[in-house]
Amino acid sequence: MSDMRSGDAGPTAPHPSAHAEPEAIQAIKLRHPGRTVFAVVLILLAGLFLYDTAFNRPVYNWGIVGQYLFDTRILTGAWYTLQLTVYSMIIAIVLGIAVAVMRLSPNPVVAAVAWVYLWLFRGTPVYVQLVFWGMIPTIYKTIDLGIPFTEALVSISTKDLLNYFTLAVIGLALNEAAYMAEIVRAGLLAVDKGQDEAAIALGLGWWHTMSRVILPQAMRVIIPPTGNEVISMLKTTSLVAAVPFTLDLYGRSRDISAVTYQPVPMLIVASIWYLTVTSILMVGQYYLERHYAKGIGDRPDVQKPTVETAAVTVVGERHPTYPSTAGETIVPPHERPGGGGA
Known part of the structure; x- marks a missing residue:
């Protein structure tokens, strides 16, 4: 056999550590004709x-819709609806946090009171509750302050103290607080128990532990359903006619339709304003969720080696040896994977 020389035209054996550059993968997108047909059908139906x-539907009467869309009465009703939503949610969130803490209390009496509150307000329809709150001035004509079983020192007329707007806020807030309590409780239970124990070990009191350790971590769980509850509250304000309070957005649109005999256009006007405010609230909810979800699910980039693994060697590497009973030195097999001599 003749030896291979550098000048010969024969192939040269590649170096073991060399790797061929992989070819680019030509991915072919899968076709889904069924999805395309379904999308076309949906577009046609929407059109x-x-x-x-x-x-083809003159009953919508778009001219009336444009005429009353920015009517002063409609704008005033939208403002009242926003006030009902904001005031009710503020009270509901504060009361919900308190009821959630009571629900988790080791005191059985406190926990039982919180459970009864949730059972009562979650178990009855909000419309029924609003009707009841509207009848409060009839049931309790006066509010008497003084020593029990003696003559009242101060007597205040309920109608003078609580108007229908205030009663609507109270009714909406107490109902919503029951749902907020469960949302907050779920958020508190989602925080690892070790966080509480670590805060106690650092010497933090209950208030600082709750406000600086537990609640900030629970907000990631609390914010999404709370945003949904705010949007739901905006739409629930349309039920305050049961109090009765009729200055909200739906109440004003209904009053106008009773005069113009155009109920459908006024319903569209109210729906446009509800959709507008709801869209703004959804944007705010998105940014709040993103703020409190910082760092969740993020993974550090995997560090890639700067050289091939096969090219890395250990400086001063020496294979261990073992003395035998005959006085010889035994060198264990190390030249191939899995053991075994060369």
């Missing part, structure tokens, strides 16, 4: 519905 709504 037909919009065309029918715009041209």
Whole structure:
């Protein structure tokens, strides 16, 4: 056999550590004709519905919609709706946190009171509760302050103290607080128990532990459902006619429709304003969720080696040896994977 020389035209054996550059993968996108057909059908149905709504249904009366969309009474009703939503949610969140803490209390009496509150307000419809709150001035004509079983020192008329707007806020807030309590309780239970123990070990009191350790971590769980409850509260304000309070957005649109005999256009006007405010609240909810979800699910980038693993060697590497009973030195096999001599 003739030896291979550098000048010969024969192939040269590649170096074991060399790697061929992989070819780019040519991915072929899967086709889904069923999805395409379904999407086209949906677009056609939506187009037909919009065309029918715009041209074939005079009952919508879009001229009336444009006329009353920015009417002063409608704008005033939207402002009252916002006030009902904000005031009710503030009270509900504060009361919900208190009820949630009571629900988790080791004191059985405190926990039982919280459970009864949740059972009562979650077990009855909000409309029924609002009707009841509207009848409070009839049930309790006066509010008497003084020593029990003696003559009242101060007597205040309930109608003078609580107007229908205040009663609507109280009714909405007490009902919502029951749901907020369960949301807050779920958020508190989602925080690892070790966080509480670590805070106690650092010498923090209950208030600082709750406000600086537990609640900030629980907000990641509390914020999403709370945002949903705010949006739901905005729409629930349309039920305050049961109090009765009729200056909200739906109440004003209903009053106008009773005069113009155009109920459908006024319902569209109210729906446009509800959708507008709801869209703004959804944007705010998105940014709040993103703020409190910082660092959740993030993973550090995997550090890639700067050289091939096969090229890394240990400086001063020596294989261990073992003396035998005959006085010889035994060198264990090390030249191939899994053991065994060369």
